[in-house]
Amino acid sequence: MDIAEVVKQTSIPASRLRYYEELGLITSHSRKGLRRQYAPEVLETIGFIILAQSAGFSLADIKNLLGPATQGKQQLKRDMLANKAAEIDRQVRQLQAIAKSLRHAAVCPASSHFECPSFLKLMRNAMKLGKGAR
Known part of the structure; x- marks a missing residue:
């Protein structure tokens, strides 16, 4: 060819x-x-x-x-494929947590997002996920 x-x-x-x-x-x-x-x-x-x-x-x-x-x-080296798939799965979980936080912030009735217990919990969870990505 x-x-x-x-x-x-x-x-x-x-x-x-x-x-x-x-x-x-x-x-x-x-x-x-x-x-x-x-x-x-x-x-x-x-x-x-x-x-x-x-x-x-x-x-x-x-x-x-x-x-x-x-x-x-x-x-193909299967171990490398499996490791990358696991890494992508972690990224997907992180992105899902971020999307959930943003969706909540978009509709949260609190006068300040930083006074909303649900939003604060979502941010703490996002920080935990962020630590695992390093």
């Missing part, structure tokens, strides 16, 4: 594909003239790179996460 076809199918600029190759995230198997040629499986790898970045993995983490290919198939 020509680099132009990979660009067309993924909307990833050729410069980024070359950068991914430089980092060892993807590999071209040959050249046709000056154009890099990729195996069709590169699309799956690029899809995973995009997914992993959206989950918060750095490119260095992704390279480590991919590990060596076995029998032509990429193997």
